[in-house]
Amino acid sequence: SFSTGVGDTAGLFPIASRFNHSCHPKDNVEYNFNATSHTLEMRVKAQSIPAGEELTISYGMRRTPMDLYLRYGFQCHCGACPGLIDRDLFVAW
Numbered sequence: 331s332f333s334t335g336v337g338d339t340a341g342l343f344p345i346a347s348r349f350n351h352s353c354h355p356k357d358n359v360e361y362n363f364n365a366t367s368h369t370l371e372m373r374v375k376a377q378s379i380p381a382g383e384e385l386t387i388s389y390g391m392r393r394t395p396m397d398l399y400l401r402y403g404f405q406c407h408c409g410a411c412p413g414l415i416d417r418d419l420f421v422a423w
Contacts, residue, residue: 354410355386
């Protein structure tokens with residue numbers, strides 16, 4: 331892990347990056363950061379997922395689309411929130 335600011339920690343998670351973000355994700359992936367081993371533990375609930383269903387996680391359920399953009403660098407278009415358009419970015423800067 332590495333620091334991205336005061337009281338904040340980040341890491342690189344190549345497997346977790348394969349899951350799409352949704353502001354209100356389906357309940358098909360559980361994850362937890364294990365501080366002792368510095369690993370992100372993920373469990374896919376395979377028994378309850380129909381073939382072809384998208385696996386989603388939230389990068390922050392309490393984050394706004396602007397928060398997601400400023401922290402992770404993407405414009406949310408998950409369909410579960412109002413999203414973020416280019417005009418919103420222009421106004422913010």
